[in-house]
Every structure is written in C-alpha cells, then in structure tokens.
Amino acid sequence: MTENADAKHNLMLNVKRLEGILERIDKYCHDYDQEKMDASVVVLKIKSALENLRETIPEMSLAAESIDQEKD
Numbered sequence: 001m002t003e004n005a006d007a008k009h010n011l012m013l014n015v016k017r018l019e020g021i022l023e024r025i026d027k028y029c030h031d032y033d034q035e036k037m038d039a040s041v042v043v044l045k046i047k048s049a050l051e052n053l054r055e056t057i058p059e060m061s062l063a064a065e066s067i068d069q070e071k072d
Helices: 002-033 039-071
Strands: none
Touching: 002 039
16 A cells, blocks of 8 residues: 555655646747747757656556556
8 A cells, every 4th residue: 555655655745746847838839929939949958847747657557557456
C-alpha cells in the first residue's frame, strides 16, 4: 500500500509541475505579445518547457502503472 501512496504523491507532484510549465509558457507568450521578449528567446524558452513536459509525462505513466498493478 505504501508504493500506491508514493505513486499517488508523485503523480500529484508531477501534475503541479505540469501546471507550472504551462503557466511559464503562457507567461512567455504574454511577454512576447507585450513586446517584452524577442521571438527567438520565446521559442527557446518554449522548447525548454516542452522538453520538461516530455520528461514529466513518462514519469506520470510509470506512477499510474504502479497504481494499476497494485490494484490488481
């Protein structure tokens, strides 16, 4: 049962991480719209944020699988 609780906790942490990444992307887009940031910088920052998403999503999948296995 401890692994299940840990997996749920990790999922919640990753959800918060995803929310933060999306907020940063929104901020970059807003700053670009307000002409506070150069387009090339925005693109680089968004690419970096997307890479973070690509790292987080597999971690979430593994945690979900752990929960599913424990249920069975």
